[in-house]
Amino acid sequence: MAILSVQDVSVRFGGIIALDQVSFDIEPRQIVGLIGPNGAGKTTLFNCVSRLYEASAGAITFDGSPLLAVPPHRIAGLGIGRTFQNLALFPTQTVRQNVMIGAHSRTRSDFLSNALKLPWVAREEDECRAHADDLLRFLDLRAVADHPAAGLPFATLKRVELARALASRPRLLLLDEPAGGLNHEEVEALGAIIRRIRDELGLTLLLVEHHMSLVMQVSDKVVVLDFGRKIAEGSPAEVQRDPEVIKAYLGTEAA
Amino acid sequence: MMSRGTRLVVVLLALAVACALPFTLSNFRLFQFTQVYIYAIAILGLNMLTGYNGQFSLGHGAFYAIGAYISAIMMDRWNVHYGWTIPVAGVLCLVVGFLFGLPALRLEGLYLALATFSLALAVPQILKYFEHWTGGSQGLVLSKPSAPFGLPLNPDQWLYFVTLAVLVVLFWLGANLLRGRVGRAIVAIRDNHIAAEAMGVNSALYKSLTFGVSAAYTGVAGALSASAIAYVAPDSFNVFLSITLLIGSVIGGLASISGAIFGAFFIQFVPNWAQDISKAAPWAIFGVFLIVFMYVMPFGIAGAIRLLWIRARRSRVAQVPESRETAPTQAPTSS
Ligand SMILES: Nc1ncnc2c1ncn2[C@@H]1O[C@H](COP(=O)(O)OP(=O)(O)O)[C@@H](O)[C@H]1O
Ligand SMILES: [Mg+2]
Numbered sequence: 001m002a003i004l005s006v007q008d009v010s011v012r013f014g015g016i017i018a019l020d021q022v023s024f025d026i027e028p029r030q031i032v033g034l035i036g037p038n039g040a041g042k043t044t045l046f047n048c049v050s051r052l053y054e055a056s057a058g059a060i061t062f063d064g065s066p067l068l069a070v071p072p073h074r075i076a077g078l079g080i081g082r083t084f085q086n087l088a089l090f091p092t093q094t095v096r097q098n099v100m101i102g103a104h105s106r107t108r109s110d111f112l113s114n115a116l117k118l119p120w121v122a123r124e125e126d127e128c129r130a131h132a133d134d135l136l137r138f139l140d141l142r143a144v145a146d147h148p149a150a151g152l153p154f155a156t157l158k159r160v161e162l163a164r165a166l167a168s169r170p171r172l173l174l175l176d177e178p179a180g181g182l183n184h185e186e187v188e189a190l191g192a193i194i195r196r197i198r199d200e201l202g203l204t205l206l207l208v209e210h211h212m213s214l215v216m217q218v219s220d221k222v223v224v225l226d227f228g229r230k231i232a233e234g235s236p237a238e239v240q241r242d243p244e245v246i247k248a249y250l251g252t253e254a255a
Numbered sequence: 256m257m258s259r260g261t262r263l264v265v266v267l268l269a270l271a272v273a274c275a276l277p278f279t280l281s282n283f284r285l286f287q288f289t290q291v292y293i294y295a296i297a298i299l300g301l302n303m304l305t306g307y308n309g310q311f312s313l314g315h316g317a318f319y320a321i322g323a324y325i326s327a328i329m330m331d332r333w334n335v336h337y338g339w340t341i342p343v344a345g346v347l348c349l350v351v352g353f354l355f356g357l358p359a360l361r362l363e364g365l366y367l368a369l370a371t372f373s374l375a376l377a378v379p380q381i382l383k384y385f386e387h388w389t390g391g392s393q394g395l396v397l398s399k400p401s402a403p404f405g406l407p408l409n410p411d412q413w414l415y416f417v418t419l420a421v422l423v424v425l426f427w428l429g430a431n432l433l434r435g436r437v438g439r440a441i442v443a444i445r446d447n448h449i450a451a452e453a454m455g456v457n458s459a460l461y462k463s464l465t466f467g468v469s470a471a472y473t474g475v476a477g478a479l480s481a482s483a484i485a486y487v488a489p490d491s492f493n494v495f496l497s498i499t500l501l502i503g504s505v506i507g508g509l510a511s512i513s514g515a516i517f518g519a520f521f522i523q524f525v526p527n528w529a530q531d532i533s534k535a536a537p538w539a540i541f542g543v544f545l546i547v548f549m550y551v552m553p554f555g556i557a558g559a560i561r562l563l564w565i566r567a568r569r570s571r572v573a574q575v576p577e578s579r580e581t582a583p584t585q586a587p588t589s590s
Contacts, residue, residue: 050453076455088450090443092510101439105455111464114435115428125435168455 001064003028003172003204004049009058011044011228018044020228021058026172026221031198031205033219033236035212037248040225042208043085046174050075050082062172076105081170083161085177085208091150095141095160098149099132102167128167135163139193154181166197172204173197179211187211194218216240224248257564273419277412285411287523289483292418293476294519298503299429299512300472305501306509307433308465309445310356311364314371315500317378318348318470320492322477327395327487328388337400337482341421344478345471352470356463375497379489394488397481414483421479425472430512432468441465442510473500506548508555517556521548 002025011019019041026032034042047053049060051072060067062078070078081102090098107128109121136142139159144152149160158178165173175194179187191214197203209215215222216236224232224239226248232239239245257265277285301315325347326340355374362370382389389395402413432438443451444458451458481487499522507518529540552559 052449052453072452073455073457076453082453084450088447088453090446090450092446093439093442097439100436101443101451101454101456104436104440104443107436109436111432111437111468114437115432117431117435121435128436164454 002026002061003063004206005061006045006049007059007061009045009048009055009060011041011048011053012056017228019048019055019225022225022228022230023058024223024230024233026204026206028171028204029198029202030220031194031207031218033215033222034206034208034225035210035215035222036225036231039227041228042225043176044228045225046082046176046206046208049080049174076168076170079169079171080174081165081168081172082174083158083165083176083178085180087154087157087161089149089157089160089164092148094146094148095152095163096129096132096136096145098160099135099163099167100128102164103128103131103169105168132163132167135166138166139163155186158182162193166201170203172206174206174208176208177210178207179209179214187214190214191218270423277408277415282409282411285415286483289411289415289418290480291516291519291523292415292422293479293483294500294503294522295516296422296425296479297473297476297500298507298518299426299515300469300476301500301504302507302509302511302515303429303433303441303472304465304469305504306511306514307438307445308441308462308469310359310462310466311368312371312469312497313368313501314373314375314497315469315473316492316494316496317371317374318352318473319477319480319496319500320378320382320489321351322348322474323481323487323492324382324389324477325474326478326481327397330397330481331390331395332388338417340481341475341478345475348474348477349467349471352474353463353467355470356466359466360459360462372494372497375494379492382489382492389487389489392489394486394491397485397487399485400482418479418483421475425475426512426515429472433512437461502545506545506552506555508557511555511557513560514555514557517560521556 004026006025007023008021009019009023010017010021022041022045024032034045036042044053048055049067051067051070055068062080067075067078090101093101107124109118109124113121133142133145136145139162141156141159141163144156149157152160158180162175162178165175178194179190182190194205194207195218198205207215207219219236222232222234222236222239223230224242224245226244231244231248232242234242276288280288297315297319300318301312304310304312304315322344325344326337329335329340329343330337359367359370383391399410400414400417401410402408406413408416433441440451440456440461443454443456444461448458477492503518503522504515505518506521507516508514525544526537526541529537529544532540548556554562
């Protein structure tokens with residue numbers, strides 16, 4: 001069964017149709033690339049899954065249960081993690097604290113137990129910190145662990161967002177342009193990280209990216225959007241040959 | 256940041272000094288320190304809401320007043336022991352704050368500031384209206400509690416220790432709260448509420464609960480003040496009290512636990528100094544103090560101390576290689 005199923009989802013902003021009856025499925029442990037020119041609706045689709053935007057029509061199911069009636073703060077707890085294209089970190093907090101906030105959805109201590117610092121709360125806190133430190137090591141962020149997020153380079157902050165998303169131990173991870181601001185070697189390294197996230201942590205990934213070589217290398221399947229419509233879906237090789245896709249890209253930017 | 260060990264040493268030293276004060280100061284001076292601790296508790300409550308959670312309140316004097324009157328009415332009407340009135344005031348203010356926080360969710364920034372301001376305006380008049388309970392404009396005269404178990408302490412000394420004990424407990428609870436999972440979520444809402452929700456933070460619930468806890472702290476402070484002053488009257492809880500608490504919060508350091516104590520010292524003693532300097536225009540002098548403090552310490556007193564601490568440590572680290580060489584020492588510049 002598909003882990004995420006998008007069915008005829010449409011989103012309108014006033015007169016603009018940002019998504020027009022988009023449908024596709026993601027199978028468990030797949031890496032699916034979501035591509036399309038700027039303004040195609042990729043981020044809008046992420047925001048529908050995160051419940052930050054309301055879909056005007058259609059349905060989305062996660063693990064078979066409907067998602068569009070779930071409040072936004074419950075999405076992470078269901079097992080869906082995400083990063084943001086333009087960064088949505090907590091600037092005054094250190095990198096480690098940012099990552100620890102990512103574990104909010106899977107930790108339990110409340111106002112009273114936190115204030116009393118009950119033994120189980122202290123254990124939970126220790127586990128949360130240790131897990132955050134593991135992730136910082138995994139993403140080579142240990143050197144900046146105690147640095148506030150504000151003031152770090154964009155490319156570093158992109159990795160912090162990835163670590164923060166992983167801190168919730170999601171099953172499905174949505175990455176919105178994770179290679180933004182990276183140089184060639186860094187993009188290569190990111191490709192390896194994305195594959196390790198799938199192979200070692202067993203996650204399913206939906207990847208929005210403009211670096212075509214990265215998308216084509218890591219994806220099992222690619223979905224192409226243009227002006228809010230799905231114009232192609234298939235293996236990287238199939239999609240690259242698709243005349244509609246070639247037209248969409250030649251019409252805007254040479255990718 | 257200070258290490259945990261250093262922090263513990265500083266806290267224990269401060270506590271040792273605090274415990275010695277009653278035996279060295281006059282009763283009047285001691286009463287001023289009791290008032291400082293009461294303000295510190297109220298300001299810590301305000302810091303949680305405004306500093307940590309980013310919700311502005313120009314009306315925390317209202318919760319202070321409610322706490323004071325709950326305590327006073329319980330003592331005056333039902334002869335309840337003052338010790339019981341303090342937790343009751345805290346719990347009732349928690350509920351009131353939570354309920355006020357629910358509609359406040361729809362208000363952002365300055366609009367919330369105005370809504371809380373109207374609370375500060377309304378509460379003294381409401382207190383006068385329920386004259387039967389509150390004694391109207393006359394207020395309620397209470398008796399100062401004396402030390403139990405035949406302890407050799409006068410009432411001022413005893414109240415000082417009670418207040419200090421409440422402060423220690425509430426600061427311990429507050430520090431645990433703010434440094435743990437809940438505190439991170441509270442700050443996350445302030446820093447980026449959309450991202451906080453995406454991380455699973457129920458920001459509506461957290462904001463209302465933070466409002467409740469904040470009001471509870473300030474309410475407990477009010478309840479302590481009722482016993483310390485042995486008198487409550489509506490006009491001592493006017494709008495100026497709310498502004499004073501906000502001043503203490505900002506000057507001490509907004510998102511800071513220790514800042515609440517520094518801020519409390521400021522609002523207790525600086526107006527007095529201003530009075531000493533100029534009988535004619537004390538508030539002008541106070542205003543100058545305010546501006547100078549904000550100019551010199553843009554992150555409050557706690558922020559300034561943190562910066563000094565970091566600098567001192569850096570220069571200590573920097574001096575080690577320098578001392579081996581013969582090069583003239585130069586003040587390390589902050590990098
Ligand atoms: N919050 C919003 N309000 C109005 N229009 C929006 C909003 N978000 C996205 N859009 C519009 O929807 C379209 C798709 O945008 P987006 O999903 O960000 O594209 P992509 O991520 O593929 O570059 C664009 O025309 C954009 O201007
Ligand atoms: Mg986008």
